Amino acid sequence: MKNIVLTGFMASGKSSVGKNLASKLNMKFIDTDSLIEKKLSKKITEIFKENGEQYFRQQETKVIEEVAAFTSCIISCGGGVVLNNYNIELLRKNGIIVNLYASAQEVYKRISNNKDRPLLQDTSVEKIQKLMDYRKPFYENCDICIETDDLSVEKITDLIVSKISVF
Numbered sequence: 001m002k003n004i005v006l007t008g009f010m011a012s013g014k015s016s017v018g019k020n021l022a023s024k025l026n027m028k029f030i031d032t033d034s035l036i037e038k039k040l041s042k043k044i045t046e047i048f049k050e051n052g053e054q055y056f057r058q059q060e061t062k063v064i065e066e067v068a069a070f071t072s073c074i075i076s077c078g079g080g081v082v083l084n085n086y087n088i089e090l091l092r093k094n095g096i097i098v099n100l101y102a103s104a105q106e107v108y109k110r111i112s113n114n115k116d117r118p119l120l121q122d123t124s125v126e127k128i129q130k131l132m133d134y135r136k137p138f139y140e141n142c143d144i145c146i147e148t149d150d151l152s153v154e155k156i157t158d159l160i161v162s163k164i165s166v167f
């Protein structure tokens, strides 16, 4: 079976939905950020601070090269994976690309007081919206798009299950 690849802006629910989907479909759950942290024995925030974003993106692509070769996995991607077309081309070979969309207001609500996202420190709804607008065409390069704002993890999972059945 093809992988199900979850993309979307930070805090769009990729990890929670991915884990739920994995248990429902009895598939393995993979999280690209966790793999990077494991490989480098460092938290994402430390990698950004000590090595910079460019280095993080290189490590991210290395992990994508590995996981894109798998099959029958749920792959939850860091929010910036889509920015490099090469990553998406690789993931598409064995996978269905699902984008989870959440509004800037909703993302802001979910991330307040969270220190784990270097790109969203001291942020605001306006700043989130600006970054989202820039990334919009990259997120739209997907097979299935789900609007998540008012939906539970369970409902989003069910929607994905019904939509992947046509692939």
Ligand code: S3P
Residues within 6 Å of the ligand: 008, 009, 010, 011, 014, 033, 044, 077, 078, 079, 080, 081, 116, 117, 118, 119
């Ligand atoms: C990033 C998203 C983060 C993480 C890193 C950069 C991004 O993952 O990869 O902080 O550029 O959108 P989540 O989307 O899981 O928060």
